[in-house]
Amino acid sequence: MSDSTRSRRGLLAVAALAAVPWSLQVFSVGDATFLFVWGLVNTNPLQLTTLTDFLFRYTAGLPNYILAWPLGAVLWLCALASAAVGAVSGREDPRVTGGLLVLAGVTQVSVAFGFSVQPNRVAYPTGTLALWLVAWWLYWPRVRRAA
Numbered sequence: 237m238s239d240s241t242r243s244r245r246g247l248l249a250v251a252a253l254a255a256v257p258w259s260l261q262v263f264s265v266g267d268a269t270f271l272f273v274w275g276l277v278n279t280n281p282l283q284l285t286t287l288t289d290f291l292f293r294y295t296a297g298l299p300n301y302i303l304a305w306p307l308g309a310v311l312w313l314c315a316l317a318s319a320a321v322g323a324v325s326g327r328e329d330p331r332v333t334g335g336l337l338v339l340a341g342v343t344q345v346s347v348a349f350g351f352s353v354q355p356n357r358v359a360y361p362t363g364t365l366a367l368w369l370v371a372w373w374l375y376w377p378r379v380r381r382a383a
Contacts, residue, residue, distance in 0.1 A: 240323070242374070243323045246319045246322065246328070247319040249373075250312075250316050250337070253273065253312060254274060254312075258362065258364075258366075259344055259347050261348075261358070262357070262360075264356040264357070267279050271347065273309045274286065274287055274309075276290065287309060300350075301351070302347065304344070304347050305347050307343050308344050308347070319333050330376075331375075333371075333375055334378075337368070337370055340367050341364040341371070344364045344367070
C-alpha cells in the first residue's frame with residue numbers, strides 16, 4: 237500500500253472519530269449523555285448542545301476535568317489537520333498525527349473519570365478507545381517503519 241493511500245485512509249479514520257461518542261455517561265435512572273468532540277447529546281429530554289455553547293453560554297466555573305474535553309478537541313483538530321496535510325501533500329509525520337490522537341485520548345480518560353465520581357452516574361471513555369485504536373492501527377506501523 238502506498239503512503240498516499242495510507243494518508244487518505246488516515247484522514248478518513250481521523251475524521252470519522254467525530255462520529256464516535258468520546259464519553260458515554262449513563263445515569264442510574266436510565267438516561268444517557270453522549271459526549272462528542274463537537275458537542276453533547278442528552279437522551280432525556282433529547283437535546284443537542286454544541287461544545288462552544290456548553291463552554292461559553294451555559295456554564296461558568298467549569299471543573300478541570302471538563303476543561304479536558306475542549307483540550308482533546310483541539311488535539312484532535314490538530315491531528316485532523318496533520319492527516320489532511322498528509323493526504324494532500326503526501327508528507328505526513330505519523331509520529332505527530334498518532335501522538336496527537338494518543339494525547340486526545342488521554343484527555344478523555346480525565347473527562348470520564350471526572351463524571352464517574354459524581355453520584356448516580358458512570359462514564360465510559362469510549363473516545364479514548366477509538367482514538368488509541370486509530371493511532372495504533374494506522375500510525376504505529378508507520379512510526380515503526382520510519383524508525
